[in-house]
Amino acid sequence: MREAIWFRSDLRMLDNPALFHACKSDDAPVAVFFACYETWDNHNWAPIKVDFLWRNLKSLQQDLSDNGIELEVRLVPKFSQVPGALRQFCREHEVKRVHINAEYALDEKRRDAAVEAVLSNDDIELMTYHGNLLVAPGQVRTQQGDYYKKFTPFNRRWRQVISELGQNAPLKITPYTMVKAKGLPELPFKSKDSSDWSAGEQEALGKLGQFVGHSVSKYKSARDIPAESGTSKLSAYLALGVVGPQTAARALHQFSPEFPFGLPSGADTWLTELAWREFYQHLMYFVPRLSKGESFQAETDSIQWLDDSDAFQRWCEGRTGYPIVDAGMRQLTSTGWMHNRLRMITANFLVKDLLVDWRKGEAFFMQHLIDGSFPANNGGWQWSASVGTDAVPYFRVFNPVKQSEKFDPEGEYIRKWVHELKEVPTKYIHWPHSWLQQQSSNNYCEPVVEHKFARERFLTTFKQVKNG
Missing domain, CATH: 1.25.40.80 (Serine Threonine Protein Phosphatase 5, Tetratricopeptide repeat)
Structure with missing residues (x-):
């Protein structure tokens, strides 16, 4: 009986339970990856992330072929076309069992359920493992048997489960006879060079x-x-x-x-x-519902956000007039990555200073991040917007100037990304506007909003929802 592994967000050989179990037979398994570029686009995948994926896929294909496993990469535009495409792959290779590592967002779960239904018609088994997590969903439960809605008790119980499970030896496969790598097809997706990140x-x-x-x-x-x-x-x-x-x-x-x-x-x-x-x-x-653009705290979906396209655009381009915010956004759009502290500062600013819907920021981050992960990005944005589970209390509104003074005291980070402020003395770097007005030339933007006013506006708006 021929085994197959269907790679998704598990582009590795070490500690990959789906690959490990597919390799338990004497015959080398076949492997497949479906490039669902239209669905990636709908899911706001960043061009730099797609480029990075493609480079890592090429490296994986070579690693697998060196170990005797042939990886085919097929262009299948949408998730909805995957069940038929996988059935066709299995028929071509006479596969009777397919191994996968689970994914947990709604579209992925629906895709996998559809795949399982289609394969079962051909008597093909779909074997699912939790190789993308240390602890599978359902293994971390409250005393009442429910899932955790707060991080701190989750973290405590999660560690206990890891301790109970014990340390596993690394999952490594025994190589088969080496085969030639097939190469990758041309991907019809706009990409952005990711070569600053080494692949493989x-x-x-x-x-x-x-x-x-x-x-x-x-x-x-x-x-x-x-x-x-x-x-x-x-x-x-x-x-x-x-x-x-x-x-x-x-x-x-x-x-x-x-x-x-x-x-x-x-x-x-x-x-x-x-x-x-x-x-x-x-x-x-x-x-x-987290996969449907809805808040964990359902009542907060009635917040009246401002539809201020100009303010949103200034945030996207790093032209808010708040140096630390602008530095973060420019790092993101230039490199496809942003420091985690800056993710919190810029998200807080968009939602609480500009009163712009957090979902716009969530999508913008995904469209630019090389490490864009839907669960982590969604969770981070809901946390910052005070609409998620275990979120930062709504009355905690970051003061971007104080954040700047605390975490970039000398202004090194600001000067690296906001070139208009390179000559500003450290004393003024976090709020340079009065100093800049004394200079003969000043091409840095004015503040998009006054923080004190914006904070009160946000608190008033949020209280109306909280007090119902």
């Missing part, structure tokens, strides 16, 4: 080793300073599954024999970031 599983594993070996000890303090390279920069690899969460977690085992407990602060903080990633995927699984 070995590159990702190298970055993981470098981070855990040299930087994770400073992670707790360094991760909030955007001028420093204090984050792991692994999010783009995790989003495509080029490195798996099992591999990332195993790298932290060295710091504590009681893993996931007893970790030093830097490693513990990074594990908490992995927990946030899983929390948002669990929520996607249990709360389908």
